[in-house]
Amino acid sequence: MALDDKPELEVRVFKIVGSRPIRPDGIDKVTGRARFGADMSAPGMLVGLVLRSPHAHARIRGIDTAKAEALPGVKAVVTSADFGEVSDDLRDILHNVMAHDKALYDGHAVAAVAASSASVAKRALALIEVDYEVLPHVTDVDEAMKLDAPVLHEGRSDETVPAGMSANIMHRFEYGHGDVEAGFAAADEVLERSFKTAATHQGYIEPHACLASMGPDGQADLWCCTQGHYMVRNTCAGLLGLDASQLKVTASEIGGGFGGKTTVFLEPVALALARKAGRPVKMVMSRDEVFRATGPTSSTSIDIKIGMKRDGTITAGWADLRYQGGAFQSSPVQFGAMACFAAYDLANVQAIGWDVVANRPKAAAYRAPGAPMGTYAVESVVDELCEKLGLDRLEVRLKNASRDGTKAAYGPRFGRIGLTATLEAAKAHPHYTAPLGPNQGRGVACGFWFNFGGDTCVSMSINNDGTVSLSEGNPDIGGSRAAMTMMAAEELGIPYERVRTTIADTSALGQNEVTDGSRVTFAVGLATIKAAREAITIMCGRAAKIWGIDEDAVFWEDGHAKPAGPNAGKFPPMSLAEIAAVASNTGGPIAGHHEVNAEGAGVSFATHLVDAEVDPETGAVKILRYTVFQDAGKAVHPAYVEGQFQGGAVQGIGWALNEEYIYGPDGRLQNPGFLDYRIPVASDLPMIDTVIIEVPNPGHPYGVRGVGETSIVPPLAAVANAVSAAAGVRLTELPMSPPKVLEAIDAAGD
Amino acid sequence: MVRVAIWGSLRAATGGRAEVEVEANNLRELLDRLAEAYPGIRPQIDRGISVSIDGLVYNDSWFTPIRPDSEVVLLPRIVGG
Amino acid sequence: MTQIHVSTKINGDAVEFLCEAQETLLDVLRDRLDLTGAKEGCSTGDCGACSVTVDGRLVCSCLMLGAEAEGREIATIEGMAAGEVLHPLQQKFLEHAALQCGICTPGILVAAEALLEKNPDPTETEVRYWLAGNLCRCTGYDKIVRAVMDAAEQMRGA
Numbered sequence: 001m002a003l004d005d006k007p008e009l010e011v012r013v014f015k016i017v018g019s020r021p022i023r024p025d026g027i028d029k030v031t032g033r034a035r036f037g038a039d040m041s042a043p044g045m046l047v048g049l050v051l052r053s054p055h056a057h058a059r060i061r062g063i064d065t066a067k068a069e070a071l072p073g074v075k076a077v078v079t080s081a082d083f084g085e086v087s088d089d090l091r092d093i094l095h096n097v098m099a100h101d102k103a104l105y106d107g108h109a110v111a112a113v114a115a116s117s118a119s120v121a122k123r124a125l126a127l128i129e130v131d132y133e134v135l136p137h138v139t140d141v142d143e144a145m146k147l148d149a150p151v152l153h154e155g156r157s158d159e160t161v162p163a164g165m166s167a168n169i170m171h172r173f174e175y176g177h178g179d180v181e182a183g184f185a186a187a188d189e190v191l192e193r194s195f196k197t198a199a200t201h202q203g204y205i206e207p208h209a210c211l212a213s214m215g216p217d218g219q220a221d222l223w224c225c226t227q228g229h230y231m232v233r234n235t236c237a238g239l240l241g242l243d244a245s246q247l248k249v250t251a252s253e254i255g256g257g258f259g260g261k262t263t264v265f266l267e268p269v270a271l272a273l274a275r276k277a278g279r280p281v282k283m284v285m286s287r288d289e290v291f292r293a294t295g296p297t298s299s300t301s302i303d304i305k306i307g308m309k310r311d312g313t314i315t316a317g318w319a320d321l322r323y324q325g326g327a328f329q330s331s332p333v334q335f336g337a338m339a340c341f342a343a344y345d346l347a348n349v350q351a352i353g354w355d356v357v358a359n360r361p362k363a364a365a366y367r368a369p370g371a372p373m374g375t376y377a378v379e380s381v382v383d384e385l386c387e388k389l390g391l392d393r394l395e396v397r398l399k400n401a402s403r404d405g406t407k408a409a410y411g412p413r414f415g416r417i418g419l420t421a422t423l424e425a426a427k428a429h430p431h432y433t434a435p436l437g438p439n440q441g442r443g444v445a446c447g448f449w450f451n452f453g454g455d456t457c458v459s460m461s462i463n464n465d466g467t468v469s470l471s472e473g474n475p476d477i478g479g480s481r482a483a484m485t486m487m488a489a490e491e492l493g494i495p496y497e498r499v500r501t502t503i504a505d506t507s508a509l510g511q512n513e514v515t516d517g518s519r520v521t522f523a524v525g526l527a528t529i530k531a532a533r534e535a536i537t538i539m540c541g542r543a544a545k546i547w548g549i550d551e552d553a554v555f556w557e558d559g560h561a562k563p564a565g566p567n568a569g570k571f572p573p574m575s576l577a578e579i580a581a582v583a584s585n586t587g588g589p590i591a592g593h594h595e596v597n598a599e600g601a602g603v604s605f606a607t608h609l610v611d612a613e614v615d616p617e618t619g620a621v622k623i624l625r626y627t628v629f630q631d632a633g634k635a636v637h638p639a640y641v642e643g644q645f646q647g648g649a650v651q652g653i654g655w656a657l658n659e660e661y662i663y664g665p666d667g668r669l670q671n672p673g674f675l676d677y678r679i680p681v682a683s684d685l686p687m688i689d690t691v692i693i694e695v696p697n698p699g700h701p702y703g704v705r706g707v708g709e710t711s712i713v714p715p716l717a718a719v720a721n722a723v724s725a726a727a728g729v730r731l732t733e734l735p736m737s738p739p740k741v742l743e744a745i746d747a748a749g750d
Numbered sequence: 751m752v753r754v755a756i757w758g759s760l761r762a763a764t765g766g767r768a769e770v771e772v773e774a775n776n777l778r779e780l781l782d783r784l785a786e787a788y789p790g791i792r793p794q795i796d797r798g799i800s801v802s803i804d805g806l807v808y809n810d811s812w813f814t815p816i817r818p819d820s821e822v823v824l825l826p827r828i829v830g831g
Numbered sequence: 832m833t834q835i836h837v838s839t840k841i842n843g844d845a846v847e848f849l850c851e852a853q854e855t856l857l858d859v860l861r862d863r864l865d866l867t868g869a870k871e872g873c874s875t876g877d878c879g880a881c882s883v884t885v886d887g888r889l890v891c892s893c894l895m896l897g898a899e900a901e902g903r904e905i906a907t908i909e910g911m912a913a914g915e916v917l918h919p920l921q922q923k924f925l926e927h928a929a930l931q932c933g934i935c936t937p938g939i940l941v942a943a944e945a946l947l948e949k950n951p952d953p954t955e956t957e958v959r960y961w962l963a964g965n966l967c968r969c970t971g972y973d974k975i976v977r978a979v980m981d982a983a984e985q986m987r988g989a
Binding site for chain 1: 917
């Protein structure tokens, strides 16, 4: 149920929504008091460590754990033999968290131990003997699609894959409409280009960590950093053969996720160890393990063909996108294919996506999964066409832009959207016309991401002293508790400081979809508003009873129940605190709650502008200026909306310029650390300017659109366009690290 | 009858048609009728489908009403990060 | 494995602990002393989430052994506020929304405080280069830099 009770979006003057109060969990975070995944301990706790394959591809002929088990201090050793049969939909997850008959990537977990200390656990790992039969491996997506490539899994290609293709191709996706050939024929200029992007990691600073305990009665507790503790509960229950009610999961504060913590890695293993050892087990990944064995996003190989008329009209767009999703079918190629042309109103469009497996860790979601890569490729070709035809980049995008009612490239008709608002804002902004110096270039790109809603439960208690306790089930990765508190206070008409929002554990609320898909401010906000309105209805009822009038004759305003109509003025208003104080006398404790599968989320568009400078001697790139224009629908807490814009843009800058997974010829990851996997640091960047556009989403009472993901979609393209302009040569591979830029400049100079 | 847009790689199951018609009042009926009429679509439905109804995306909400003049588009199950 | 007895000072308090030879100062702070404010992001000195000061010098506690704390004065994030009164840097971080997930925040605050001790009037560039050893993945550093500059200005005025 998405639409508000009222048929039209309320024109409303907000008192709290739109302001910038201090976030409720802020003090704990600036004092070091906040407890993250690795900050918990339990009496009798053991340390758990994982033994990982040093081979990119190997059959596991046997694992001998006897010596490890005999080591004093070792309390449990587990392998895949300790997990039973699971349903098909859990099979890949299980075989990823603990290798089954094959090690499929460097770092794949093959066994785990729980011991009395880290040093004993380390020694125990060294005593586990694994008999590997090393197999040939493949890490490149195009190589993996060849018929002679080493095969990871036989017979898993689904019905969409044409016969006679490599068994590493799991799925073929295609969408589109119109006639692209006719479209190309009608164009004055047709460009066909190929692009490659390297795999990148979400790069959260907090490694995965959890603390698991299980009693002899099968009741289990799990503390972990995750984007979705309900997902963790359901998945672990499935993998360990538990009922959901037997496993209580508490979400710690989370030190970054960006999609990488929407699945499980250590948690089922920790539970299996805790069950076997009969003691709590704490597991914390090292940074090396995070890179090698969690869920980076796909490396890609993409072909794009776009036709444009001299006046800038795009007549056809075609894309072939090949993404490898690691060792199990996981790539986001479908979303890449759907999102890459979304900013354009096209009569003729076709996108084909190939979901390929390779000997790399199983991909997990990374902020707008799949979209940045496809968008990079499309926006690069649009940019080159503009250059060739001497057209203004923003004008061409405005000319072809998706608008309200446009049939999206991926099928549905858009409702109210804000793309043109972001383009107009960019056009009017001083950044767009600021002068550029030598070796400097400006890049423009647009981006898009779907938002969605999903299962959401919220419970709101009105405490006897008139304060409010709000319980929700979505780990806070971006400051969402502040937004919920604001929306609750806004609806109830009480000060922000009188509401406290907590993330409840899985025993306290019904199912909550993970914190992803830019869904929390939209869905949890919607549920919070409805829970507040339910509480208000109850409180009005109590006031009515006290006054001896009809319930319909009471309304809520500014935090007070007030008599209406003929009774207006007869009774002084009753504040929330006054009603709460007599709750027990008037029927019992007062609470509002709301459970919903929230649907009807809007989509969010953005335009990014970036200026870059290239050093022609070293190939180094400096980002000089960056401005984000993105539609937020309604910015509940503008500072946190700006924060999402800035954070996504900077992840995109890193992806464009420096970040990449580097595999050696032996299939092993060569740079599993922050020294050589180079994410942006403070000295790499200028201030990131932000312009919040607000085109309200009709599906949310306040017009909120999710913003967390769209901001990573344009930067790869915008930066590539800026660097290409600055260097005088088109860069078609990411990252555009100094050696690559230099190579391109030198090649063009020849 | 409701008109449903089918994406490219699913059209192999509908005899190449980009748009099909089924009798359905809600999302559950829509997916059931589609699977009955075009059994080749069932594997994808099992893998996960999102349905766009008049521009809004729905996952699994069986009783979401669909009117005869609704614009219905099948999409792969959308996941975020 | 024989444990080493260490006497040191942490946030002004005399502290004694036992640790194994290979344990880092970070391990000791977190696992032996319950001072979990310093975080382990990489254990190779690249991310700065474990930043503390040792005798006033900014250090990655993952690169120092626990035993090396003998006779020294360690300052961690837990000692930054004076009881209930936040340090201006902490206050400015809250006001500027200079944190999202907060995992890098303790390290960045310790590093920023060390900067302002040394240089009370840094330029934006100086702030950025000083903090280059503290990785943040959420914020893009914009609001962090603004908060540090604003705190510096307030501290100069006070």
